[in-house]
Amino acid sequence: DTAVSQTPKYLVTQMGNDKSIKCEQNLGHDTMYWYKQDSKKFLKIMFSYNNKELIINETVPNRFSPKSPDKAHLNLHINSLELGDSAVYFCASSHGRDRSLEQYFGPGTRLTVT
């Protein structure tokens, strides 16, 4: 059974479009995250939600809007896509707000903006 799943796995789209990436975890975790991994493999936190409440919002353009309909889901909507948004986006989850706990990652969504 997949613990943290993301859809789609690959997303190719043109500049200016709006797209969404979905994430679901079946681990019963309270906290979910979105990370962006660039072409040099640098992984950077974007957002974190705990029980549907936004607790971390790094300096991410407001074209990126996370939405958490329930604590098992954290979707990422991106408006007006730009070339620089091309990256691999990872969803992750952990139990509770304690950042000391291990995080479980999804398989990633490779976004290519042309």
Add this chain to the structure above:
Amino acid sequence: SQQGEEDPQALSIQEGENATMNCSYKTSINNLQWYRQNSGRGLVHLILIRSNEREKHSGRLRVTLDTSKKSSSLLITASRAADTASYFCATDARSGYSTLTFGKGTMLLVSP
């Protein structure tokens, strides 16, 4: 600025050899974690070491932490081709944002 920095950036060894990767960080931490990422996959948690621990073992993995030098090392003994992956350290800073900060990773290639 980035918290963790791994060294070397890339490491190539033969099966059976040991692989050592290092991580340096800049601020005081509560704990440090190591993750593995296989090509095209998400990160997988390997081991967590707390700031009051100096060494930890898990199977063929040995992690050390030197808080005075703000550094950690990950040793994989008797490496296998399946260990080929990128390895990242992640630090949990004692102050500031409550999030893990990942380094750029060490790419390990284990040849049969």
